[in-house]
Amino acid sequence: MTTLLELQGIEKSFSGINVLKSVDLTIRAGRVVALAGENGAGKSTLMKIISGIYQRDAGTVFYKGHEVEFTNARESMDAGIGIIHQELNLLPDLSVAENIYLGREPTKLGKIQWDVVQRESKKYLAQLKQDIDPTTPLGKLSIAQQQMVEIAKALSLNAEVIIMDEPTDALTDIETAILFEVVDELRAQGKGLVFISHRLGEIFQMCDDIAILRDGQMVHQGAVADISEDDLIRHMVGRELSDQYPFVPAEPGDVRIEVDKLTARGAKEISFTANAGEVVGFAGLVGAGRTELAKAIFGANPIRGGSVKIDGQEISLKSPQDGVKAKIGYVTEDRKQEGLVQSQSLGSNMSLTGLDRFCNTLGIVNKTSEAVTISEYIEAFAIKTRDASTIISNLSGGNQQKVSIAKSLVPEPEVLILDEPTRGVDVGAKREIYTLINKLKAEGLCILLISSDMPELLGISDRILVLSDGKLTGSFDRDEATQENIMRCAVAGQTNG
Structure with missing residues (x-):
């Protein structure tokens, strides 16, 4: 079996903190190796060293039997190493085709061959069964869809080694199945793949080998077939972790939110109610309108018709500020672009929407009270950081997600909308978030949970509503909710009677 990439004794530190400690890893042709570990274990750092984004402090990298030293991402790309980043590495103002071939545009007589760029982009999108105009x-x-473009970009490199860092986080089950088919094709072509995922089922479904990092050290390597899920979790977190979806039955109070025939971009005359002390899950495929509905309720998507009532009082929602004032919290699915200010500190991000809570009548912020609250959330969420002054972009994706959730709670909302709250979060941190959801539910918070992770929806929700093409097509109590019933409504648009 041909070894494509071999890492020996890799070490990396940031600000005196050892992130990687003498890590070894082997990637072979025709094999998919899962790289597992909690947030902050060093997975993304290791992959950025492979792809030339970071420079290692010690250790050796061999590619196709030769020692290599990639000083930037372009060198690794030209050598045949492609990476699909967890945080989308795309430019929203450029076209799909321009993003796929950015910096690699084919030219003839000094001119870019745009017809070739668009034709080839369309070919790679078609390989992913995406009917997107380039x-x-x-x-x-x-x-x-942007995640699929990121994957198409990696495919267009025709790389020998392909690193997939949380590639399915934004994908539905159908799109994930398409990606699995593509991975099988790449494996058959003799490519070497690294697959990073917090969805343990995906690791067992599609990976041949597994390497597990914990606190920057490689604690296990071997065949996937030789490890159980319980052992995998134990290696990751260093302890036993039972009851992956800790559900606490609801004791719902009065109706907290009432949505009546709400119409907005992507949402068509949707009506539902949700009570205090209840988790209402929202299922649906990409484009079903779940996020559009959430943003309309929060005031970020203009409402064209219908109404929203909180505690029986109709509220005017013309901006996110109106949503915050109405005691509605919202955790966006896109923390990088919409949820957090990447250039600001952890503390500044966390208190951003709740500054009114710390201001006196003159509008002066009580820094002591603000710092205490930030510290409490850092401890409660087990956020891995040196202190609150850490720039948010320097945190791992999972720790950024924890900050995003904490930020929505600082203003002390009565309705909390969670849009893909565990995206990019490891199994241990997921359980912490589920436990927090149960705690908030017990305190009377009304929670609207949007998730593409079906086991998560089924495991945490008291009720599940299904959207399809912007319409409400199904409503299931916990006892009725099954993956088959939900998918039937999501795909066929059949209203549950």
Whole structure:
């Protein structure tokens, strides 16, 4: 079996903190190796060293039997190493085709061959079963479609080694199945693949080998067939972790939110109610209108018709500020572009929407009270950071997600909308978030949970509503909710009677 890439004794530190400690890893042709570990374990750092984004402090990298030193991402790309980033590495103002071939545009007599760029882009999108016009501005696509463009970009490199960092986080089950087919094709072609995922089922479904990092050290390597899910979790977190979806039955109070025939971009006359002390899940495929509905309720998507009532009082929602004032919290699915200010500190991000809570009558912020609250959330969410002054972009994706959720809670909302709250979050942190959801539910918070992770919806929700093409097509109590019933409504648009 041919070894494509071999890492020996890789070490990396940031600000005196050891992120990687003498890590070894082997990637072979025709094999998919899962790289598992909690957030902050060093997975993304290791992949950025392979792809030339970071420079290692110690250790050796061999590619196709030769020692290599990639000083930038272009060198690794030219050598045949492609990476699909967890955080989309795309430009929203450029077209789909321009993004796929950015910096690699084919030329003839000094002119870019745009017809070739668009034709080839269309070919790679078709391989992913995506009927997307290559001339479409990327910013007009959904997050899931943008993720497919990122994957198409990697395919266009015709790389020998392909690193997939959380590639399915924004994808539905159908799109994930398409990606699995593509991975099988790449494996058959003799490519070496690294697959990073917090969805343990995907690791067992599609990977041949597994390497597990914990606190920057490689604690296990071997065949996937030789490890159980319980052992995988134990290696990742260093302890036993039972009851992956800790559900606590609801004790619902009065109706907290009432949505009546709400119409907005992507949502068509949707009506539902949700009570205090209840988790209402929202299922549906990409384009079903779940995020559009959430943004309309929060005031970020203009309402064209219908109404929203909180505690029986109709509210005017013309901006996100109106949503915050109405005691509605919203955790966006796109933390990088919409949820967090990447250049600002953890503390500044966390308190951003709740500054009114810390201001006196003169509008002066009580810094002591603000700092105490930030510290409490850092501890409660087990956020891995040196302190609150850490720039948010320097945190791992999972820790950024924890900050995004905490940020929505600082203003003390009564209705909390969670749009893909565990995207990019490891199994241990997921359970912490589920436990937090149960705690908030017990305190009387009304939670609207949007998730493309079907086991998560089924495991945490008290009720599940299904959307299809912007319409409400199904409603299931917990006892009625099955994956088959939900998918039937999501795909066929059949209203549950």
